[in-house]
Amino acid sequence: xxxxxxxxxxxxxxxxxxxxxxxxxxxxxxxxNRWFAAASIHxxxxxxxxxxxxxxRSLQPKQATGNCSDGCSTCGACGPKPPAAAKVEPMPLEFxxxx
Numbered sequence: 001x002x003x004x005x006x007x008x009x010x011x012x013x014x015x016x017x018x019x020x021x022x023x024x025x026x027x028x029x030x031x032x033n034r035w036f037a038a039a040s041i042h043x044x045x046x047x048x049x050x051x052x053x054x055x056x057r058s059l060q061p062k063q064a065t066g067n068c069s070d071g072c073s074t075c076g077a078c079g080p081k082p083p084a085a086a087k088v089e090p091m092p093l094e095f096x097x098x099x
Contacts, residue, residue, distance in 0.1 A: 033061040 025032045036059045043056025 036061050 040060040
């Protein structure tokens with residue numbers, strides 16, 4: 001196997017892995033938050049290199065703070081509300097004879 005082909009397989013594998021992670025985060029957010037929190041704790045331990053600890057901090061999932069600026073949208077109070085539809089009174093049907 002040539003070096004170019006191996007590099008191509010590695011790049012395609014990384015792209016597929018990134019795609020799987022993105023889809024997994026969309027479909028199972030609680031599970032992936034637990035995974036990322038565990039990885040963050042593992043990488044952020046004292047005694048590791050600075051770049052490893054920085055990577056661990058970047059993996060730490062965002063926590064909802066409960067205020068309206070975090071954009072969590074769990075309470076439904078964030079953001080503009082859609083305008084209420086105007087109430088339209090139903091019009092009665094009128095049947096007319098053809099004569």
